Amino acid sequence: MATSLPPDASSRLADTAARAPAHSLRRTLSALLSLSKPRLTVLVVLSAMVPYALYPVPAFLSSGALASAAEHIPSLSPLTLLFLTTGTTLCSAAANALNMLYEPDTDARMSRTRTRPLVRGLLTTRAAVLFALGCGAAGIAALYLGVNPTVAFLGAANIALYAGAYTPLKRVSAVNTWVGAVVGGIPPLMGWAAAAGESATGDGTWRELLFASDGSSLGGWLFAGLLFAWQFPHFMPLSWGIREEYKAAGLRMLCWVNPARNARVALRYSIVFVPLCMGLCAAGITEWSFAVTSLPVNLWLIRQAIRFWRYQGHKGSARSLFWASVWHLPVIMVLALAQKKGMWTRVWKSVAGEPEEEEFDEDD
Template sequence: MRPPISPLRLQRGIFENACWQCTERALLRAERGAATKSSARFFSKSTLSRASATRSNSTAAAAAAAAVLPTHRFKAGYFVSNSLLARFNGTQVASPSVEGSVSTTQEPRVATATTADRPAPDLLPHRRRQAARRKAAEDASSPESDAPTATMAPDASSLLAAAAARHPADSLRRKLSSFLSLSKPRLTVLVVLSAMVPYALYPVPAFLSSAATAAPSLSPLTLLFLTTGTTLCSAAANALNMLYEPDTDAKMTRTRTRPLVRRLLSTRAAVAFAIGCGVVGTGALYWGVNPTVAFLGATNIVLYAGMYTPLKRISAINTWVGAIVGGIPPLMGWAAAAGESATADGTWRELLFASDGSSLGGWLFAAILFAWQFPHFMPLSWGIREEYKAAGLKMLAWTNPARNARVALRYSLVFIPLCLGLCAAGVTEWSFALTSAPVNLWLVNEAVKFWRHEGHKGSAKKLFWASVWHLPVIMVLALAQKKGMWSRVWRSVVGEPVEEEDEFFDDGEDAA
């Protein structure tokens, strides 16, 4: 609101964003300054007291001014950030002269802080949160948001180690949490699930399937040994990985609170944990599943701890070795199921390279996990490329960013033919090719953006999260559309005879 006073209209630039009470005080002080030529500050204590005394005599004027107040909501800084306070902060005082003209007198101040030097007024908590969200949105849309100084949240091992450090040094809970942190629990869960899904999707022959149920009659005990052995082998490989590079982990934001970096465990205890998990896990796979699966589990430990981890300091080829490590667990699950339905000697040739092509499904799942590592890891490493560089780890994210984006795009394109291959191999129904197409195209679209912008403009973050959701969706869709599963369900509901089982038993009786 603007008081209808001509001197104020002349000084519109000064009072354009002040309330009526402030303008009344400013006019009073300006008139007194013109009469007494005083150099006192405009908003001194005495002036404010005198202004408050005169305010009681102007109740009618205040009511008239309040009647014309606008009904809209004022902004948060309307009564704080106005030019009136800045002008009358001791730097200049404007006062109307007797003739009605405006005269300006300058007053030097010895040690006066300007408005720019003063700290900004404290905002309310919800205002701070709104400002933080606006700033985050602006940062996400600007190239500076993907600056190499960006950091990532600690991984699961670091979080568990931080939780373990809060307990007494000799407590059992602290030791168990520290050992669990050595196993990299999230990565271990992913490894186990990637082995269990191919095991469940193995096309079980008719004589091993029950006509009354939709699920194949593979041994639950075999599945238990497969899960236990794969978990322990993964824990052993991850513990050896941490034992090899505690100095590197200490230089990176995601890993600098891991148990060996914080010395929550001794090196001897970590070595004993790694060896124990490796021996017990390999033994469980050997005696509980079959020797082929045990060999694959031991090979994964050697590849991850003995080749991938040292190669990180030598060459960017380490990413491809790590992808091979990720592709082995699906082969383990497939070979475990194939061993139960083997009709010959059950050697590794029959389980992994069967002449009838029944092992093709396992290799397709291994290829899916191998290819998935690249659109998942390339954007992940790009966000912390400077940390990898400072730690001395050779990653394409900083050695060759353009190639880093090309590799992510290249491997994201292979999921479409791989899903078609699962249908052709008889692992899933042909509907799987249609239902998996949207999620595959989503990943390709984000990979194209990542390649086009080379990680900037938030493309790296979007591709990373697309890859996080891509793999579980693909696995769930494959499980829901397993070859012949819904036909067995239909037969069990309707009660139709199963011709394949009758033929098998007839052949068996003739042979006898």
């Protein structure tokens, strides 16, 4: 029995567009928004914002220290965050629109996607191409001019990987899921590199932002690992529920090519969350309490993944793992944000009015 899945946001927006008068602004805007896959785009943007917020900026919330050494202490810029979120949103919209442009024929064969705008003729191909190119160009420009060239390159690379590699690979090999997972892991690197660029002490090149010699880039890669790993316990049970549709559409997904491996992969990457969360503590991104508070959440996901593996998707195990993954990621992110390294110590000092530690030069 197929697993019941939540309605596709793009399809629902396409329904809204279809009900609007022909050639109306509402119809056009709803159809264009549908092309952007808004739910997926929101997830992409949030996965970039969280690492940006968790980047270990010295003297965070330490007003006294900031006042006395404002020129020497880096800080995160709201303007940079605005450009990061805007650029990431536009890049995601471009990639998703290109994805729909590439596969309207397969979308038409699947229940969750057959009502998308290009399948239903709510937009012309020309309009969709212009939308994709416009969003892509504007997004990359926003990241380049408002953040830094490294983040702009990552945004462009994500468009290329999603539209140019992942999408066509779906017809060729089940390895497409791993390529898609890489796409999911890049936005956290974008957020981390954006924050690192704000406090760069060197030339601010990609080497310093992503491969710093002092190991300060490790946090970004750990977050990328979290989002990479999350794709599997999320997508594997989702795809299992519509495996026959994937097969009929000619899309080579592991759910029907090798169902047993599909379940093993979901379990394997669910387990990876435990060391990744501990790694964030060891890297000084979060307090060690995060390892404790995240453990029950990770064990819950692992438990559902074990059921999915044991029952091969049957007995409701696919649906249970899918919904566990939906809740798992935001809970982990919120826990990490709430336990940022040193945050509550600095908050307490700020509230209690405790003096900041200062360095004094001793006179001989």
